[in-house]
Amino acid sequence: MTEKQALLPYEWPGSYFLGEEEIEAVTRVLLARSPFRFYGHDLQHCVDQFEQAYCDRLGRKYALGVNSGTAALSIALGAMDVGPGDEVLLPGYLWVSCISAVVRTGAIPRLVDIDDTFFMDPDDLERKITPHSKVVLVVNMSGTTGHIDRIVEIARRHNLLVLEDNAQANGASFRGRPLGSFGDIAIFSFQLNKNMTSGEGGIVVCDDRRLYDRAFALHDLGYARNEKGRLTTEDPDCQLWGQGSRMSELTAAVLLAQERKLDTITAAMRRANHHLYAGLAGIAGVRPRRVLDPEGDSGPFALLIWPDADTCEKMVAATRAAGVVTGPDGGNNIMMTDWGLHLYYNNASLVNRRGTNSAGRPWTDPANAFAADYTYGKGTLRQADDLFSRSSLLSVPPVLSAETCDRVVAIFRQAAADLGL
Template identity: 35%
Template structure:
């Protein structure tokens, strides 16, 4: 006699799959530790060491002079970086934030102006606008995790002076639509390329499409000297203004006419950092090739199961221009996303959610407390005190962004993963999706 089909026959397979998860006592999928996610940093070697030693031996640590004559490594790096990014000019600076500040100042932004930035970016994007006296205006992101162009357009008003697209998690924004929108409204575009060095949009290097491109060489970035940055442009006048702003005396060594000289600050890059970056720049193409190969292998291994389980990958505005530093997919809801990330970590994968209300992350606007509360360094400070209209912020002002980020599971892609690492990583993702969805 056939046994009647009851609820237990449907539940038991799920329980069996869940019991195999490492968090429930099963064996970990990751048996070989994954390499740290510091792409250029992990490839620092003899060439960087020798480059630094050459500078130390020369005793020329300052870009403009030393005790003996010789070429400036910073100057060499600027020329090489501009050529690699397909632009006319590059200015090496002390950080990515410095590059943003110099870029905004060079574009003429100041008190009374507004800059539209994405709700998902490092807080420095907002901080740079505030540093020059401008007010950051937040716009939603879309499934690419970059600026939603339609929402950007809705935020433009008479005080808007610039748009700051941020190429988050290594992938390009929709630069054609942003550039067309900016041109039609008479706005400037400053690209924040901190997380996407070497990426492109429709064949153009990121950073070379807008009026200014800003880069970071902090240790987490694709190429690095620990700290540092660069601002690029093909506009000669903007270049002069960046040079002056990044160096309080920049007008003199750079032969800028005295009737054009403006006061600046000091955001110069040292010769030690310039020497390292010359070597790291030569590593960029190899790093990108390795990143893309690993990501493509991983994505191909899991995409059919992911689709069947109702998981969607992050949208890419230009897949060929993605630097492939991460794989991001959206779970059906925040609870499922949390459980997936938790289970992946138990398997040995460094997975994370891009937004959790209770975990402070300065990549998400809702955690920018100094901005949300409009805090200033002095009682009469700005920029909101000087602004011509009242701008209010709230933690729920960009609900679509929070929904997307709350469902987004992020996995680092290291260029140093070997074939076994990639295979085990794919096994871990498939194991978790099969058990939990």
């Protein structure tokens, strides 16, 4: 497949909007020679401002800029005091960082099935809760959520904390309420393939002062800081172990500019996404992923559920051959079974219960003996396995034009006709 034939632009939503505003903001930080957030020659307070922008956007009390979404997950679980003897419930459609964050705390990941929203199935969550359950880690995958209100209600009823991973759904909402405002803690990522980006970056948000203070200490050097940005070690509740995941002023400068563009970016993706869903629905029996609140979908992916794996495979192959791919490597328009570490059973370290070092913890920890019969290989989650086997995925960048959407729909229609489907 040559680049010329590839019909779809690259994904990487926020990258298309990197421009003069970001250059100006970064330049200001450099000219002030103050790229560190806590002190410097002429501190510009970009991280502080960015955190405030996120509090305002989500209606939350506290926000903490960090250097990645993966770090944000680890910090959040640490703030929630998760460790050996605990289990964290998480869905089968996720990203490897969700699992690694749990394993590195010394706790056990417990898989929960998904439904056709591609979000955690509330009924399976009810079935999976045990006396060891401490946190429900929900993941708003591929731009939107599912029955998040029901999940939160179940968690509250069982006295469990909710950690909301909103890395893939920045700028999305559910029935008028922003995603990132549901969990006790929510995290975001600003890595390149996210709705807004600084290449690397993340944020942790919450409303509880104690969770915030712990997260702050964990993201830094294990302690609080005073108003002058100097470490203070006296508070016995904040004598922890830090992981050095601070956000730099340069990152925050870019993100301040990107945040102002986020709603424009998601509106463009949502428009293209709705266009594709409307045009493709019904072709060869396909139906879109169930989106409970289409107006709240941030739009970066269209997930298509085909009647069976054979139809899915044939349609993907035929439409790829007709140019529905991205770039010379032919990414995009893939079977979900090729979606790598987003599928629980593709995470070899999980399936094979690899430990954090050769001693094998957390799996070998006596405090975790309760999890001896938990399984992680394919076959563990019936609904997820079925959905993955017969679904395909299109990424929907904000620069995808209406004309290209029409062209994609026409190619799918032609492929179905040619295949007699």
